[in-house]
Amino acid sequence: MSLNVKDLPDEHLFTPGHTACPGCAAPVVVRNLMKVFGKDTIVYAPANCLLVFGGTYPYIAWKVPYLHEAFENTGACISGVKRAVKKLGKDSLVVGVAGDGGTYDIGIQALSGAAERNEDVIYVCYDNEAYMNTGIQRSGSTPFGAATTTTPVGKKIPGKTQNKKNMAEIMRAHEVPYMATMSIAYPKDFLRKAEKARDTRGFRYLHVFSPCPTGWRHDPALSIEMGRRAVESGMWTLYEAEYGRITDIYKPKRKIPVKEYIRDQGRFRHFTEEMVDKLQEYANHKWKQMYGSLPEEKPE
Amino acid sequence: MVQSIESKKMVVTGDYSAAYGALICDVDVVAAYPITPQTFIVEDFSEFVADGLTDAEFVKVESEHSAMSACIAAQAAGARTFTATASQGLALMHEMLFVAAALHLPIVMPVVNRTLAAPIGIWCEYNDTMPERDTGWLQVYCETNQEVLDMVIQSYKIGEHRDVMLPVMPSMDAFILSHTVEPVYAPSTQEVADFLPRYQPQAILDTSNPMTIGSFAPPEYIQEIRYQSEVTMQKAREVIQQVNDDFAQTFGRDYHGLIEEYRTDDADVVLITMGTVTGTAREVVDEMRGEGKKVGLVKLRFFRPFPLQELRRVAENVEAIGVYDRAMSFGSGGPAFIETRHALYGLDIPVVNFLAGLGGRDVVKEDVRLMFEKTLKAAKEGRAEKDVVWIGTRGVKP
Numbered sequence: 001m002s003l004n005v006k007d008l009p010d011e012h013l014f015t016p017g018h019t020a021c022p023g024c025a026a027p028v029v030v031r032n033l034m035k036v037f038g039k040d041t042i043v044y045a046p047a048n049c050l051l052v053f054g055g056t057y058p059y060i061a062w063k064v065p066y067l068h069e070a071f072e073n074t075g076a077c078i079s080g081v082k083r084a085v086k087k088l089g090k091d092s093l094v095v096g097v098a099g100d101g102g103t104y105d106i107g108i109q110a111l112s113g114a115a116e117r118n119e120d121v122i123y124v125c126y127d128n129e130a131y132m133n134t135g136i137q138r139s140g141s142t143p144f145g146a147a148t149t150t151t152p153v154g155k156k157i158p159g160k161t162q163n164k165k166n167m168a169e170i171m172r173a174h175e176v177p178y179m180a181t182m183s184i185a186y187p188k189d190f191l192r193k194a195e196k197a198r199d200t201r202g203f204r205y206l207h208v209f210s211p212c213p214t215g216w217r218h219d220p221a222l223s224i225e226m227g228r229r230a231v232e233s234g235m236w237t238l239y240e241a242e243y244g245r246i247t248d249i250y251k252p253k254r255k256i257p258v259k260e261y262i263r264d265q266g267r268f269r270h271f272t273e274e275m276v277d278k279l280q281e282y283a284n285h286k287w288k289q290m291y292g293s294l295p296e297e298k299p300e
Numbered sequence: 301m302v303q304s305i306e307s308k309k310m311v312v313t314g315d316y317s318a319a320y321g322a323l324i325c326d327v328d329v330v331a332a333y334p335i336t337p338q339t340f341i342v343e344d345f346s347e348f349v350a351d352g353l354t355d356a357e358f359v360k361v362e363s364e365h366s367a368m369s370a371c372i373a374a375q376a377a378g379a380r381t382f383t384a385t386a387s388q389g390l391a392l393m394h395e396m397l398f399v400a401a402a403l404h405l406p407i408v409m410p411v412v413n414r415t416l417a418a419p420i421g422i423w424c425e426y427n428d429t430m431p432e433r434d435t436g437w438l439q440v441y442c443e444t445n446q447e448v449l450d451m452v453i454q455s456y457k458i459g460e461h462r463d464v465m466l467p468v469m470p471s472m473d474a475f476i477l478s479h480t481v482e483p484v485y486a487p488s489t490q491e492v493a494d495f496l497p498r499y500q501p502q503a504i505l506d507t508s509n510p511m512t513i514g515s516f517a518p519p520e521y522i523q524e525i526r527y528q529s530e531v532t533m534q535k536a537r538e539v540i541q542q543v544n545d546d547f548a549q550t551f552g553r554d555y556h557g558l559i560e561e562y563r564t565d566d567a568d569v570v571l572i573t574m575g576t577v578t579g580t581a582r583e584v585v586d587e588m589r590g591e592g593k594k595v596g597l598v599k600l601r602f603f604r605p606f607p608l609q610e611l612r613r614v615a616e617n618v619e620a621i622g623v624y625d626r627a628m629s630f631g632s633g634g635p636a637f638i639e640t641r642h643a644l645y646g647l648d649i650p651v652v653n654f655l656a657g658l659g660g661r662d663v664v665k666e667d668v669r670l671m672f673e674k675t676l677k678a679a680k681e682g683r684a685e686k687d688v689v690w691i692g693t694r695g696v697k698p
Binding site for chain 2: 039040041042044051052055056057058060062063064065066067068069070072073075076077078079080081083084085086087088090092109110112113116117119
């Protein structure tokens with residue numbers, strides 16, 4: 001019933017030839033979203049990697065109308081486009097694609113406003129857990145302990161001292177018609193949620209976990225794997241909600257230790273056992289929050 | 301579409317005039333956020349929508365930054381848009397003002413001139429709009445509520461002109477206009493529709509003809525884009541005059557374009573004023589003329605584009621010029637003064653700057669008289685005692 005990867009149209013609305021880093025999840029996110037959303041879509045991107053790798057004048061990877069204005073205003077810009085489209089008697093889908101900095105931090109006000117007004121738009125956050133475009137600075141999404149250029153591993157302070165903000169729950173609390181968390185490591189789930197967002201009216205929020213080999217310092221070939229381990233360790237949860245009520249949670253078949261998730265990522269390379277324990281505690285807390293209880297420990 | 305409304309005489313505030321102007325210009329999308337003393341504009345427009353006078357989309361955004369962002373987006377999608385703000389709200393929009401202008405989106409935004417904190421205040425000062433003079437917006441300062449309404453209509457006509465395609469900021473003095481009722485004649489929606497045709501954008505976000513607006517651009521292209529903004533701003537000079545003349549012919553009210561002169565023909569000195577102080581100054585001119593003093597007045601209407609040649613032409617026939625400013629560019633002088641001197645470069649006459657009415661302090665006839673007297677003295681002596689004179693400032697000798 002729901003879309004399969006093989007059902008997607010061949011035509012790219014976000015074309016090859018863009019300049020994203022090898023292994024970047026963001027173009028995978030937008031390319032596939034656009035295949036679901038279709039040609040009658042208008043896209044807004046604030047300041048983020050996507051703005052830059054999507055095309056520098058006179059080149060552009062977008063085959064649909066595409067707008068950029070600034071950084072902190074995605075919620076407002078997609079509202080403006082949609083209201084104009086509606087007033088002019090059309091019904092194009094209007095989509096904003098922001099990064100985590102543009103969503104968790106500088107863009108949260110405009111996002112919250114648009115959600116509260118229940119604007120008829122789709123807001124997509126591709127979350128790579130730092131300001132990657134400007135050179136890997138920490139954001140509200142950066143996990144505990146991760147090294148970024150503004151949370152360096154110093155002699156005194158080893159990386160970020162705070163936990164990742166729970167942005168998806170903030171958006172669920174807005175009780176919008178539809179919100180979902182997604183990952184490129186789970187394509188079927190990804191496409192189903194994209195389709196559901198496309199076919200829902202009112203404000204829709206899609207939050208996609210997007211590994212970044214450049215910022216996380218992992219092998220570009222492991223991006224999908226990082227996405228999978230994030231879910232299996234409890235560092236990221238796939239779920240969806242309608243009007244604030246959770247309608248589905250994907251529970252991985254096994255729970256892996258956080259150590260397995262952070263192992264291949266340079267941003268966690270400096271972790272002491274104590275730091276691993278602290279991050280494990282966070283992942284356990286999230287797991288309990290989302291799935292009710294931790295799986296029973298199997299005897300050695 | 302706006303409902304058909306007959307022409308009428310109203311007794312309304314400056315804020316109402318601005319909102320009513322937007323209504324009869326049949327705007328498609330409004331995105332606005334309330335701020336004193338602009339609040340009546342959003343309230344009045346909300347009532348127009350609630351009463352079904354228009355089916356315009358009204359995006360009640362959560363900040364002025366979002367108001368301008370949404371207007372830019374809606375205008376880029378092909379709509380005629382409207383917003384309004386003041387002071388802190390304008391400052392919050394600052395970043396987006398550049399975007400609106402550089403993307404050539406003819407948004408119209410009345411600004412109620414209010415002091416920009418600190419100290420926080422709500423009364424008239426031009427330190428909110430003056431810092432925005434380099435954003436690429438046209439700026440026009442109004443003297444009456446009638447002028448506010450008329451300039452909203454003219455702003456769309458000027459901004460949407462194919463040779464201009466720039467956003468316009470008609471502004472009015474806080475409270476003195478925004479909250480004070482005056483008789484205002486409003487044309488009918490049909491008369492406005494005849495004067496102001498539907499917005500015909502050349503490039504919009506439309507899925508039947510996809511294009512990118514606001515692309516990331518390298519140094520190979522940006523300088524030419526800046527030059528284009530300057531070319532269109534220069535073109536606006538002619539368009540402003542043309543629209544003024546068309547408007548005068550159609551509606552019978554002539555604002556004379558970039559500047560309006562009063563008794564300058566045989567004047568020895570002239571004072572340049574902006575906004576509502578002009579009305580006070582007109583009376584002072586009459587009084588001083590009665591005393592045999594040959595003084596004249598220039599109402600500086602447009603600040604962008606700045607009336608360089610018009611002021612130079614006036615200055616060529618006088619012995620000294622006084623320039624009134626309601627804002628200070630600290631470490632230099634008032635913005636109108638700085639620009640006037642630039643316009644008058646090479647003319648050997650004294651130019652004196654007067655700072656008064658900051659933070660909303662009343663500028664009364666005695667203050668204006670003092671400005672004229674100081675300018676007359678400068679004319680007589682061939683030089684100004686001081687370049688920048690602060691009038692009515694406690695502890696400061698003017």
